[in-house]
Amino acid sequence: MLFGSLSLYFVATLLGVCALFKRPLCGLLSVLLMLPAFGLYFFSLFYSYLREKTFPLGDPYGFISFLGNLFVPTFLFLTYKYRNLLGFAHLVAFVGFLATLFALPSSPSPYKSTLYGLHLLFASLSYLFALMGGLSAFLRLILERRLKKHVFFQAYVPLDSLRRAERLSINLAFLGFTFTLIFGSLWARTQFGKHWIDDPKLITTLLLWLYYALLSHLNLLKKLKPRRFSEGVILGAIFSLINLFFVRHNF
Template structure:
């Protein structure tokens, strides 16, 4: 089972890579919307709204037949990318489950297993969002890129052989605390994707021609991306809060104190404060949406620091990374 899990992780990584390439093909083929010459003339005459003026393509107009074929190919590439992402998610889930079967426990005993679980939750949540809102399909390019990087890093740098659970982790609070922290971390991981996409698209809609211009002009509308960012974070934050509280209760039972400013505890608190600041800023009418979104991204960076930085560079009571 352990060897099968390792192979499935490799296949899942390759599947995510192929899905990412298909999404890139969709971007390369251009906008899936064909703009008729008559509509372009109306927009140029000032009949369309401000959003039409922003989205109107520049330069000579391609023949309608050619634009239509390009749009169809782009849509096909996007649909193929989604199908391969579903396959990758199935392989990803199978790899995580077989790892748990091999270890005869929940597969959260070290950093490698935790990354597998969190990244799968992010993918599963993305597929759920995509089921409800197919128009967001192009965000899959960023999601699959993140999955490729995380799984490749886990395989190359975090991998450890299957070992029994450490005695300090043998508690029912292990399931309660780690399951909720994994779930909320996976949703925060997904939430960072529309947050970054929003900043790119928002800059484009404001007329900025920065480096990601080609990507930004093909992303969904900024307002929808910003709402999705808020929805995901508002959903994950209470679960993350409960996970921190459960960890404190477990620490009281295991170490005789609920909080000791251990590096993991400290960075969890920092993440909680930053995400709370984001939600507060998002609820403040006078706060600009792009400023609030930067707080969401900062929160995700603190989560990465808690996952990777603390385990690699600090020593504490939570040193269960399992990395030599």
């Protein structure tokens, strides 16, 4: 199934490149192919769970593969609403292709626990929302700067939509990190006999949760100016990337 997903992502990438040469049908076909490509990846994940009783997310390869593939349905949803985004189909398809490649050397998690699987699932969603929020905030700042300078250009996503996206993203990131810590605590209780262990990754994830809790509540109370809020969202995305790629578990 993974090779089928890779093949579809590869063809979708080529069609996306073709769409850059004023071939709108190629862009539409590229988007349509990404849906079954993601479906095959998802079914391979589910099949692995049925076979191994755990998800193949036991190493950075599997985790990054899952996170990268999550961008695909997010893009498909946005494309349905904003057709101008079809011009980025080749990039998203290529991200899906690379992410699925990472799944090939991935290994199953050594902890065959549903709680641990849910912990990883919500962690992946949390990072996705954090990165989407950072991207929305970054694009919003660029768009506002160009509008202030009266530079006219084609905006792929309206400014109001970017504002809503960054607010929604940080709230979902906060919610995701909340469930990440909850399921991580429940799993630690069954695995180590206590709800909390002094693990670097868990500590930095707790700090991320506190950061997004503060940011979302300051936004709710309207204590931050829009620009400062966007800068805070971008900073949160950077912290999330550091935690994802450079902080490791010690168990």
